Amino acid sequence: MxxxxxxxxxxxxxxxxxxxxxxxxxxxxxxxxxxxxxxxxxxxxxxxxxxxxxxxxxxxxxxxxxxxxxxxxxxxxxxxxxxxxxxxxxxxxxxxxxxxxxxxxxxxxxxxxxxxxxxxxxxxxxxxxxxxxxxxxxxxxxxxxxxxxxxxxxxxxxxxxxxxxxxxxxxxxxxxxxxxxxxxxxxxxxxxxxxxxxxxxxxxxxMLGTILAEKKSLDDEAAEKKQREEQWGKIGAILTVSATALAVLLYGYGLRRRKMTGWDAERIKGGSLFPDHSMSIPGMISFMKGGYMNHKALTAAMLDLVRKGLIEEQSKKVYKRLDRHPDHEHEQQLIEWLYDDIAQSDTLYIDDIERYAKNKENSETYRKRHHSWQKLVRKEVKEQSLYASSAVPRWTAGLTALGLFPFAILLPLNGTFLWMIFVILLIIYFLLFSIAYKPLNVEGRSLYDQLQPLKKDDDWETWEEEDRLKALLFQIGAGKRDPLSQPFPSSTQSSEIATYVVIGSYFETNFSDAQRHTTVSASSGSSSSGGGTGGGGGGSGAF
CATH class of the missing domain: 2.60.40.1730 (tricorn interacting facor f3 domain)
Structure with a gap:
Protein backbone atom coordinates (compact mmCIF):
# COMPACT_ATOMS: atom_id res chain seq x y z
CA MET A 1 0.00 0.00 0.00
CA MET A 207 -7.78 70.49 -14.34
CA LEU A 208 -4.58 72.42 -13.60
CA GLY A 209 -5.79 73.70 -10.23
CA THR A 210 -6.73 70.17 -9.18
CA ILE A 211 -3.36 68.80 -10.26
CA LEU A 212 -1.48 71.56 -8.43
CA ALA A 213 -3.60 70.97 -5.33
CA GLU A 214 -2.78 67.27 -5.44
CA LYS A 215 0.92 68.06 -5.81
CA LYS A 216 0.71 70.40 -2.82
CA SER A 217 -1.07 67.70 -0.85
CA LEU A 218 1.66 65.24 -1.82
CA ASP A 219 4.38 67.71 -0.79
CA ASP A 220 2.61 68.47 2.48
CA GLU A 221 2.28 64.78 3.20
CA ALA A 222 5.98 64.25 2.44
CA ALA A 223 6.95 67.20 4.67
CA GLU A 224 4.75 65.86 7.45
CA LYS A 225 6.27 62.43 7.01
CA LYS A 226 9.77 63.85 7.20
CA GLN A 227 8.91 65.83 10.33
CA ARG A 228 7.34 62.75 11.86
CA GLU A 229 10.42 60.69 11.05
CA GLU A 230 12.64 63.31 12.69
CA GLN A 231 10.47 63.35 15.81
CA TRP A 232 10.35 59.60 16.07
CA GLY A 233 14.07 59.48 15.35
CA LYS A 234 14.63 61.58 18.48
CA ILE A 235 12.24 59.35 20.43
CA GLY A 236 14.08 56.27 19.18
CA ALA A 237 17.45 57.74 20.15
CA ILE A 238 16.30 58.69 23.67
CA LEU A 239 14.58 55.34 24.12
CA THR A 240 17.59 53.37 22.94
CA VAL A 241 20.09 55.28 25.05
CA SER A 242 17.90 55.00 28.17
CA ALA A 243 17.18 51.29 27.67
CA THR A 244 20.84 50.58 26.92
CA ALA A 245 21.83 52.34 30.15
CA LEU A 246 19.33 50.16 32.05
CA ALA A 247 20.67 47.05 30.31
CA VAL A 248 24.22 47.96 31.37
CA LEU A 249 23.04 48.57 34.94
CA LEU A 250 21.29 45.19 35.09
CA TYR A 251 24.33 43.47 33.62
CA GLY A 252 26.62 45.23 36.09
CA TYR A 253 24.28 44.36 38.95
CA GLY A 254 24.41 40.70 37.94
CA LEU A 255 28.20 40.71 37.67
CA ARG A 256 28.65 42.40 41.06
CA ARG A 257 26.21 40.05 42.74
CA ARG A 258 27.96 37.04 41.19
CA LYS A 259 31.37 38.30 42.37
CA MET A 260 30.18 38.89 45.93
CA THR A 261 28.50 35.47 46.06
CA GLY A 262 31.75 33.95 44.80
CA TRP A 263 33.71 35.61 47.62
CA ASP A 264 31.28 34.28 50.23
CA ALA A 265 31.36 30.81 48.69
CA GLU A 266 35.15 30.79 48.74
CA ARG A 267 35.16 31.61 52.46
CA ILE A 268 32.95 28.65 53.35
CA LYS A 269 34.66 26.27 50.93
CA GLY A 270 36.08 23.23 52.67
CA GLY A 271 38.54 21.12 50.73
CA SER A 272 38.80 20.05 47.14
CA LEU A 273 37.00 16.73 47.73
CA PHE A 274 33.65 15.79 46.25
CA PRO A 275 30.89 18.10 47.60
CA ASP A 276 29.50 17.00 50.94
CA HIS A 277 25.94 17.85 49.98
CA SER A 278 22.58 16.20 50.50
CA MET A 279 21.83 16.35 46.79
CA SER A 280 22.09 13.08 44.85
CA ILE A 281 24.61 12.56 42.05
CA PRO A 282 21.85 12.66 39.37
CA GLY A 283 20.67 15.91 40.98
CA MET A 284 24.18 17.36 40.75
CA ILE A 285 24.38 16.34 37.09
CA SER A 286 21.03 18.01 36.39
CA PHE A 287 22.14 21.12 38.32
CA MET A 288 25.31 21.44 36.23
CA LYS A 289 23.63 20.54 32.92
CA GLY A 290 20.68 22.90 33.20
CA GLY A 291 18.21 20.03 33.64
CA TYR A 292 19.36 18.12 30.55
CA MET A 293 19.61 14.39 31.34
CA ASN A 294 20.40 11.97 28.50
CA HIS A 295 21.40 8.29 28.46
CA LYS A 296 24.77 9.13 30.08
CA ALA A 297 22.95 10.53 33.10
CA LEU A 298 20.87 7.34 33.25
CA THR A 299 24.08 5.32 33.29
CA ALA A 300 25.41 7.37 36.20
CA ALA A 301 22.07 7.06 38.03
CA MET A 302 22.12 3.26 37.68
CA LEU A 303 25.68 3.07 38.94
CA ASP A 304 24.69 5.27 41.87
CA LEU A 305 21.89 2.82 42.75
CA VAL A 306 24.54 0.09 42.87
CA ARG A 307 26.83 2.28 44.98
CA LYS A 308 24.03 2.97 47.46
CA GLY A 309 23.11 -0.72 47.68
CA LEU A 310 19.59 -0.21 46.32
CA ILE A 311 20.24 -2.83 43.65
CA GLU A 312 22.73 -5.69 43.93
CA GLU A 313 25.16 -6.90 41.30
CA GLN A 314 24.86 -10.66 40.83
CA SER A 315 27.07 -10.64 37.75
CA LYS A 316 28.34 -7.98 35.37
CA LYS A 317 25.04 -8.03 33.48
CA VAL A 318 22.55 -9.17 36.13
CA TYR A 319 21.17 -6.99 38.96
CA LYS A 320 18.70 -7.81 41.70
CA ARG A 321 16.35 -5.30 43.31
CA LEU A 322 16.75 -5.12 47.09
CA ASP A 323 13.98 -4.36 49.52
CA ARG A 324 15.29 -0.97 50.60
CA HIS A 325 13.75 2.48 50.49
CA PRO A 326 15.55 5.06 48.30
CA ASP A 327 16.32 8.57 49.56
CA HIS A 328 14.75 10.33 46.57
CA GLU A 329 11.60 10.04 44.47
CA HIS A 330 13.54 9.83 41.22
CA GLU A 331 15.49 6.82 42.53
CA GLN A 332 12.24 5.03 43.37
CA GLN A 333 10.82 5.92 39.93
CA LEU A 334 13.97 4.65 38.17
CA ILE A 335 13.85 1.34 40.05
CA GLU A 336 10.16 0.86 39.25
CA TRP A 337 10.82 1.72 35.59
CA LEU A 338 13.65 -0.78 35.27
CA TYR A 339 12.17 -3.63 37.28
CA ASP A 340 8.40 -3.26 36.93
CA ASP A 341 8.24 -2.08 33.30
CA ILE A 342 11.34 -3.51 31.66
CA ALA A 343 12.38 -6.61 33.66
CA GLN A 344 8.90 -7.28 35.12
CA SER A 345 10.64 -9.09 37.98
CA ASP A 346 13.13 -8.41 40.76
CA THR A 347 16.02 -9.38 38.47
CA LEU A 348 17.22 -7.15 35.66
CA TYR A 349 19.42 -8.32 32.83
CA ILE A 350 21.17 -5.29 31.32
CA ASP A 351 20.40 -6.44 27.79
CA ASP A 352 16.68 -6.28 28.68
CA ILE A 353 16.91 -2.48 28.40
CA GLU A 354 17.75 -2.43 24.70
CA ARG A 355 15.39 -5.32 23.89
CA TYR A 356 12.57 -3.45 25.59
CA ALA A 357 13.26 -0.22 23.68
CA LYS A 358 13.55 -2.07 20.34
CA ASN A 359 9.89 -2.99 20.59
CA LYS A 360 8.03 -0.05 19.02
CA GLU A 361 5.05 -0.69 21.29
CA ASN A 362 7.26 0.25 24.26
CA SER A 363 8.85 3.36 22.72
CA GLU A 364 6.28 5.84 23.96
CA THR A 365 6.29 4.37 27.48
CA TYR A 366 10.10 4.47 27.54
CA ARG A 367 10.15 8.15 26.55
CA LYS A 368 7.47 9.06 29.09
CA ARG A 369 9.28 7.21 31.87
CA HIS A 370 12.56 8.95 30.96
CA HIS A 371 10.84 12.33 30.92
CA SER A 372 9.13 11.64 34.25
CA TRP A 373 12.45 10.64 35.80
CA GLN A 374 14.09 13.87 34.58
CA LYS A 375 11.25 15.92 36.10
CA LEU A 376 11.72 14.25 39.48
CA VAL A 377 15.47 14.90 39.37
CA ARG A 378 14.83 18.57 38.54
CA LYS A 379 12.32 18.64 41.40
CA GLU A 380 15.03 17.52 43.82
CA VAL A 381 17.32 20.29 42.56
CA LYS A 382 14.57 22.87 42.95
CA GLU A 383 13.89 21.78 46.52
CA GLN A 384 17.53 22.40 47.46
CA SER A 385 17.04 26.21 47.33
CA LEU A 386 20.30 26.90 45.55
CA TYR A 387 19.16 30.11 43.88
CA ALA A 388 18.91 33.59 45.35
CA SER A 389 15.86 35.80 45.06
CA SER A 390 15.93 37.76 41.79
CA ALA A 391 12.38 39.07 41.49
CA VAL A 392 13.25 42.78 41.28
CA PRO A 393 15.81 42.67 38.44
CA ARG A 394 13.82 40.05 36.50
CA TRP A 395 10.55 41.99 36.80
CA THR A 396 12.39 45.17 35.86
CA ALA A 397 13.76 43.50 32.72
CA GLY A 398 10.41 41.90 31.83
CA LEU A 399 8.42 45.11 32.23
CA THR A 400 11.02 47.04 30.24
CA ALA A 401 10.74 44.54 27.39
CA LEU A 402 6.96 44.87 27.54
CA GLY A 403 7.21 48.67 27.50
CA LEU A 404 9.59 48.65 24.52
CA PHE A 405 7.43 46.33 22.44
CA PRO A 406 4.96 48.97 21.12
CA PHE A 407 7.90 51.09 19.96
CA ALA A 408 9.20 48.17 17.89
CA ILE A 409 5.97 48.58 15.89
CA LEU A 410 5.59 52.37 15.97
CA LEU A 411 9.18 53.21 14.98
CA PRO A 412 9.13 51.45 11.57
CA LEU A 413 5.64 52.76 10.89
CA ASN A 414 7.13 56.22 11.23
CA GLY A 415 10.16 55.51 9.04
CA THR A 416 12.81 55.01 11.72
CA PHE A 417 13.95 51.49 10.87
CA LEU A 418 17.45 51.78 12.36
CA TRP A 419 16.10 52.60 15.82
CA MET A 420 13.61 49.76 15.42
CA ILE A 421 16.52 47.31 15.07
CA PHE A 422 18.15 48.63 18.23
CA VAL A 423 14.88 48.43 20.14
CA ILE A 424 14.26 44.84 19.00
CA LEU A 425 17.76 43.84 20.13
CA LEU A 426 17.10 45.46 23.51
CA ILE A 427 13.75 43.68 23.81
CA ILE A 428 15.49 40.36 23.16
CA TYR A 429 18.14 41.19 25.77
CA PHE A 430 15.60 42.13 28.44
CA LEU A 431 13.44 39.07 27.71
CA LEU A 432 16.43 36.75 27.96
CA PHE A 433 17.53 38.44 31.17
CA SER A 434 14.04 38.13 32.65
CA ILE A 435 13.85 34.43 31.76
CA ALA A 436 17.42 33.27 32.29
CA TYR A 437 18.70 35.38 35.19
CA LYS A 438 18.73 33.00 38.13
CA PRO A 439 21.65 33.91 40.40
CA LEU A 440 23.00 31.24 42.71
CA ASN A 441 23.01 31.86 46.42
CA VAL A 442 26.14 31.17 48.49
CA GLU A 443 25.31 27.47 48.93
CA GLY A 444 24.54 27.04 45.23
CA ARG A 445 27.69 28.90 44.21
CA SER A 446 29.80 26.79 46.55
CA LEU A 447 28.35 23.60 45.03
CA TYR A 448 28.87 24.92 41.51
CA ASP A 449 32.49 25.89 42.19
CA GLN A 450 33.21 22.39 43.51
CA LEU A 451 31.55 20.57 40.62
CA GLN A 452 32.72 22.76 37.76
CA PRO A 453 36.37 21.49 37.85
CA LEU A 454 35.07 17.91 37.58
CA LYS A 455 33.72 18.76 34.12
CA LYS A 456 37.19 19.83 32.96
CA ASP A 457 40.02 17.96 34.68
CA ASP A 458 40.89 14.84 36.65
CA ASP A 459 42.59 16.27 39.74
CA TRP A 460 40.19 14.21 41.84
CA GLU A 461 42.04 10.99 40.93
CA THR A 462 44.20 11.47 44.04
CA TRP A 463 41.20 11.66 46.39
CA GLU A 464 40.01 9.00 48.77
CA GLU A 465 38.29 6.09 47.06
CA GLU A 466 34.72 6.98 48.06
CA ASP A 467 35.08 10.53 46.71
CA ARG A 468 36.82 9.22 43.59
CA LEU A 469 33.91 6.89 42.91
CA LYS A 470 31.39 9.72 43.24
CA ALA A 471 33.52 11.89 40.98
CA LEU A 472 33.70 9.10 38.40
CA LEU A 473 29.91 8.70 38.37
CA PHE A 474 29.45 12.46 38.07
CA GLN A 475 31.85 12.66 35.12
CA ILE A 476 30.09 9.78 33.36
CA GLY A 477 26.69 11.45 33.80
CA ALA A 478 27.97 14.88 32.79
CA GLY A 479 29.53 13.46 29.61
CA LYS A 480 33.13 14.16 30.65
CA ARG A 481 34.13 10.49 30.75
CA ASP A 482 32.93 7.68 28.51
CA PRO A 483 33.35 4.28 30.20
CA LEU A 484 33.49 2.68 26.75
CA SER A 485 36.50 4.66 25.51
CA GLN A 486 37.97 6.41 28.59
CA PRO A 487 38.58 3.84 31.32
CA PHE A 488 39.68 5.04 34.71
CA PRO A 489 43.50 5.51 34.83
CA SER A 490 45.16 2.26 35.86
CA SER A 491 47.60 4.07 38.12
CA THR A 492 44.82 5.01 40.55
CA GLN A 493 42.36 2.26 39.78
CA SER A 494 41.06 0.12 42.64
CA SER A 495 39.22 -3.13 42.11
CA GLU A 496 35.93 -1.47 43.10
CA ILE A 497 36.34 1.44 40.72
CA ALA A 498 37.42 -0.95 37.96
CA THR A 499 34.17 -2.84 38.49
CA TYR A 500 32.13 0.34 38.12
CA VAL A 501 33.97 1.21 34.92
CA VAL A 502 33.17 -2.22 33.44
CA ILE A 503 29.50 -2.30 34.42
CA GLY A 504 29.23 1.37 33.41
CA SER A 505 30.26 0.41 29.89
CA TYR A 506 27.43 -2.18 29.79
CA PHE A 507 24.84 0.30 31.02
CA GLU A 508 26.16 2.98 28.66
CA THR A 509 25.83 0.68 25.64
CA ASN A 510 22.28 -0.40 26.44
CA PHE A 511 20.94 3.02 27.42
CA SER A 512 22.56 4.58 24.34
CA ASP A 513 21.03 1.97 22.02
CA ALA A 514 17.67 2.29 23.78
CA GLN A 515 17.65 6.05 23.28
CA ARG A 516 18.54 5.59 19.61
CA HIS A 517 15.72 3.10 19.06
CA THR A 518 13.10 5.27 20.78
CA THR A 519 14.28 8.42 18.96
CA VAL A 520 14.04 6.71 15.56
CA SER A 521 10.60 5.37 16.46
CA ALA A 522 9.41 8.81 17.51
CA SER A 523 10.65 10.53 14.34
CA SER A 524 9.16 7.90 12.02
CA GLY A 525 5.85 7.99 13.83
CA SER A 526 5.50 11.76 13.72
CA SER A 527 6.23 12.30 10.01
CA SER A 528 3.33 13.31 7.78
CA SER A 529 2.69 14.55 4.18
CA GLY A 530 0.84 17.18 3.50
CA GLY A 531 -0.22 50.48 -9.47
CA GLY A 532 -0.50 53.73 -7.46
CA THR A 533 -3.30 54.92 -9.64
CA GLY A 534 -5.59 51.95 -9.18
CA GLY A 535 -4.95 50.81 -12.76
CA GLY A 536 -2.20 50.29 -15.28
CA GLY A 537 1.39 49.46 -14.60
CA GLY A 538 3.60 46.51 -15.41
CA GLY A 539 7.11 45.32 -14.89
CA SER A 540 10.11 43.52 -16.33
CA GLY A 541 11.56 40.03 -16.15
CA ALA A 542 13.30 37.30 -18.09
CA PHE A 543 12.87 33.66 -19.05
Missing part, protein backbone atom coordinates in the same frame (compact mmCIF):
# COMPACT_ATOMS: atom_id res chain seq x y z
CA UNK A 2 2.82 2.39 0.94
CA UNK A 3 4.65 1.70 -2.36
CA UNK A 4 1.45 2.38 -4.31
CA UNK A 5 0.92 5.72 -2.54
CA UNK A 6 4.56 6.74 -3.04
CA UNK A 7 4.40 5.82 -6.75
CA UNK A 8 1.17 7.80 -7.19
CA UNK A 9 2.70 10.89 -5.58
CA UNK A 10 5.79 10.72 -7.81
CA UNK A 11 3.59 10.29 -10.92
CA UNK A 12 1.41 13.23 -9.87
CA UNK A 13 4.50 15.44 -9.41
CA UNK A 14 5.78 14.47 -12.86
CA UNK A 15 2.42 15.27 -14.48
CA UNK A 16 1.96 18.64 -12.79
CA UNK A 17 2.96 21.69 -14.85
CA UNK A 18 6.20 22.96 -13.38
CA UNK A 19 7.21 26.61 -13.43
CA UNK A 20 10.04 27.55 -15.76
CA UNK A 21 12.68 29.34 -13.77
CA UNK A 22 14.65 32.09 -15.48
CA UNK A 23 18.38 32.38 -15.36
CA UNK A 24 19.81 34.72 -12.79
CA UNK A 25 19.85 38.25 -14.12
CA UNK A 26 19.95 41.89 -13.20
CA UNK A 27 18.55 44.88 -15.08
CA UNK A 28 21.56 47.17 -14.99
CA UNK A 29 20.06 50.14 -16.82
CA UNK A 30 16.65 51.11 -18.16
CA UNK A 31 15.82 54.23 -20.15
CA UNK A 32 12.22 54.96 -21.12
CA UNK A 33 11.31 57.84 -23.41
CA UNK A 34 7.63 58.75 -23.84
CA UNK A 35 7.10 61.14 -26.78
CA UNK A 36 3.70 62.82 -26.54
CA UNK A 37 1.95 63.36 -29.85
CA UNK A 38 -0.42 66.20 -30.69
CA UNK A 39 -3.20 63.72 -31.44
CA UNK A 40 -2.99 62.25 -27.93
CA UNK A 41 -0.96 59.17 -28.78
CA UNK A 42 2.24 58.42 -26.89
CA UNK A 43 5.18 56.85 -28.71
CA UNK A 44 7.34 54.94 -26.26
CA UNK A 45 10.88 53.70 -26.67
CA UNK A 46 12.43 51.61 -23.91
CA UNK A 47 16.03 50.44 -23.66
CA UNK A 48 16.74 47.63 -21.18
CA UNK A 49 20.25 46.41 -20.41
CA UNK A 50 20.24 42.92 -18.85
CA UNK A 51 23.21 41.09 -17.36
CA UNK A 52 22.57 37.32 -17.41
CA UNK A 53 24.30 34.64 -15.36
CA UNK A 54 23.59 31.33 -17.05
CA UNK A 55 21.43 30.36 -20.00
CA UNK A 56 18.40 32.45 -20.95
CA UNK A 57 15.72 32.61 -23.65
CA UNK A 58 14.83 36.28 -23.59
CA UNK A 59 13.22 39.07 -21.58
CA UNK A 60 9.66 39.88 -20.61
CA UNK A 61 7.78 43.16 -20.29
CA UNK A 62 4.32 43.58 -18.79
CA UNK A 63 2.39 46.56 -20.16
CA UNK A 64 -0.98 47.27 -18.58
CA UNK A 65 -3.04 50.26 -19.85
CA UNK A 66 -3.99 52.71 -17.13
CA UNK A 67 -7.34 54.21 -17.96
CA UNK A 68 -10.34 52.90 -19.82
CA UNK A 69 -10.01 53.53 -23.54
CA UNK A 70 -6.21 53.46 -23.62
CA UNK A 71 -4.48 50.63 -25.43
CA UNK A 72 -0.95 49.33 -26.07
CA UNK A 73 -0.33 48.75 -29.80
CA UNK A 74 2.47 48.09 -32.29
CA UNK A 75 4.82 46.40 -29.83
CA UNK A 76 8.14 45.45 -31.41
CA UNK A 77 11.68 44.82 -30.22
CA UNK A 78 15.21 45.24 -31.57
CA UNK A 79 18.80 44.64 -30.63
CA UNK A 80 21.33 46.85 -32.37
CA UNK A 81 18.73 47.56 -35.05
CA UNK A 82 17.95 43.89 -35.62
CA UNK A 83 14.32 42.86 -35.12
CA UNK A 84 13.55 40.32 -32.43
CA UNK A 85 10.56 38.01 -32.15
CA UNK A 86 7.84 39.24 -29.77
CA UNK A 87 5.10 36.99 -28.42
CA UNK A 88 2.08 38.34 -26.52
CA UNK A 89 0.25 36.57 -23.70
CA UNK A 90 -2.40 39.01 -22.45
CA UNK A 91 -0.50 41.96 -20.98
CA UNK A 92 2.79 40.02 -20.97
CA UNK A 93 5.18 40.39 -23.90
CA UNK A 94 8.00 37.89 -24.41
CA UNK A 95 10.99 39.06 -26.43
CA UNK A 96 13.01 36.09 -27.68
CA UNK A 97 16.76 36.53 -27.55
CA UNK A 98 18.57 33.44 -26.26
CA UNK A 99 22.11 33.14 -24.99
CA UNK A 100 24.28 32.42 -21.98
CA UNK A 101 26.34 34.57 -19.59
CA UNK A 102 25.85 37.75 -21.58
CA UNK A 103 25.01 41.40 -21.11
CA UNK A 104 22.48 42.49 -23.73
CA UNK A 105 20.52 45.64 -24.51
CA UNK A 106 17.02 45.22 -25.93
CA UNK A 107 15.09 48.16 -27.35
CA UNK A 108 11.33 47.98 -27.09
CA UNK A 109 8.94 50.17 -29.08
CA UNK A 110 5.18 50.58 -28.67
CA UNK A 111 2.35 53.07 -28.90
CA UNK A 112 -0.08 54.06 -26.17
CA UNK A 113 -3.39 54.89 -27.81
CA UNK A 114 -5.38 57.51 -25.90
CA UNK A 115 -2.63 57.74 -23.33
CA UNK A 116 -3.28 61.45 -22.72
CA UNK A 117 -6.08 63.00 -20.68
CA UNK A 118 -7.35 66.29 -22.15
CA UNK A 119 -9.05 69.15 -20.30
CA UNK A 120 -9.96 72.74 -21.10
CA UNK A 121 -6.69 74.19 -19.73
CA UNK A 122 -4.18 71.31 -19.78
CA UNK A 123 -3.52 67.87 -21.15
CA UNK A 124 -1.81 65.47 -18.80
CA UNK A 125 0.21 62.30 -19.14
CA UNK A 126 -0.40 60.37 -15.94
CA UNK A 127 1.09 56.90 -16.32
CA UNK A 128 2.57 53.96 -14.40
CA UNK A 129 5.32 52.33 -16.44
CA UNK A 130 5.69 49.84 -13.58
CA UNK A 131 3.78 49.07 -10.39
CA UNK A 132 3.94 46.87 -7.31
CA UNK A 133 3.49 43.77 -9.46
CA UNK A 134 6.93 44.27 -10.97
CA UNK A 135 9.10 41.23 -10.20
CA UNK A 136 12.52 42.76 -10.89
CA UNK A 137 14.71 45.52 -9.50
CA UNK A 138 15.67 48.32 -11.87
CA UNK A 139 19.22 49.20 -10.87
CA UNK A 140 19.24 52.50 -12.77
CA UNK A 141 15.92 53.73 -14.14
CA UNK A 142 15.33 56.95 -16.08
CA UNK A 143 12.03 58.04 -17.62
CA UNK A 144 11.81 61.04 -19.96
CA UNK A 145 8.58 62.66 -21.15
CA UNK A 146 8.92 64.73 -24.36
CA UNK A 147 6.19 67.23 -25.41
CA UNK A 148 5.07 67.53 -29.08
CA UNK A 149 6.75 70.94 -29.36
CA UNK A 150 9.14 73.09 -27.37
CA UNK A 151 7.26 74.51 -24.44
CA UNK A 152 7.23 74.60 -20.65
CA UNK A 153 5.59 72.02 -18.44
CA UNK A 154 2.78 73.46 -16.34
CA UNK A 155 3.40 70.91 -13.62
CA UNK A 156 5.40 67.71 -13.26
CA UNK A 157 5.88 65.37 -10.33
CA UNK A 158 5.96 61.69 -9.41
CA UNK A 159 4.53 59.36 -6.81
CA UNK A 160 6.25 56.84 -4.51
CA UNK A 161 9.61 55.85 -6.09
CA UNK A 162 9.29 58.71 -8.60
CA UNK A 163 8.68 61.40 -5.96
CA UNK A 164 11.13 64.32 -6.14
CA UNK A 165 13.10 62.71 -8.98
CA UNK A 166 11.83 65.03 -11.77
CA UNK A 167 14.00 67.51 -13.66
CA UNK A 168 12.48 70.15 -15.96
CA UNK A 169 14.56 70.50 -19.14
CA UNK A 170 14.86 73.62 -21.34
CA UNK A 171 12.75 72.22 -24.18
CA UNK A 172 9.88 71.37 -21.84
CA UNK A 173 10.80 67.72 -21.46
CA UNK A 174 10.68 66.19 -17.98
CA UNK A 175 13.27 63.64 -16.89
CA UNK A 176 12.70 61.35 -13.90
CA UNK A 177 16.04 60.03 -12.67
CA UNK A 178 14.90 57.38 -10.21
CA UNK A 179 18.12 55.40 -9.85
CA UNK A 180 17.55 52.04 -8.17
CA UNK A 181 13.92 50.99 -7.91
CA UNK A 182 13.39 47.76 -5.94
CA UNK A 183 10.99 45.09 -7.11
CA UNK A 184 7.34 45.51 -6.10
CA UNK A 185 7.68 49.30 -5.88
CA UNK A 186 5.29 51.79 -7.47
CA UNK A 187 6.34 54.99 -9.20
CA UNK A 188 3.68 56.76 -11.30
CA UNK A 189 4.68 59.90 -13.19
CA UNK A 190 2.44 62.89 -13.93
CA UNK A 191 3.14 65.72 -16.40
CA UNK A 192 0.73 68.41 -17.64
CA UNK A 193 1.18 70.76 -20.62
CA UNK A 194 -0.90 73.56 -22.04
CA UNK A 195 -3.96 72.11 -23.80
CA UNK A 196 -3.22 74.15 -26.96
CA UNK A 197 -0.35 71.76 -27.80
CA UNK A 198 -2.86 69.00 -28.45
CA UNK A 199 -5.75 68.97 -30.87
CA UNK A 200 -7.49 65.93 -29.45
CA UNK A 201 -10.99 66.80 -28.24
CA UNK A 202 -11.15 67.39 -24.50
CA UNK A 203 -13.81 68.27 -22.01
CA UNK A 204 -14.66 71.71 -20.66
CA UNK A 205 -13.44 70.96 -17.16
CA UNK A 206 -10.33 72.78 -15.99
Missing amino acids: KKWVTGSIILLILLLPLPVYAADYSIEETNITASLQADGKVMVEESHTYAFDGEFNGITRTLIPKQQGSEITDVRAEENGKALEVEREGDLYKVYRGGSDETITVDLFYTIENGMEHYADVSQFYWPFFDDRNESTYEDLTITVVPPAQTEAKVAFGYDAAYETEQLLDDGSVRYEMGEVPANEKGDIRVAYDASLFYAAGNTKE
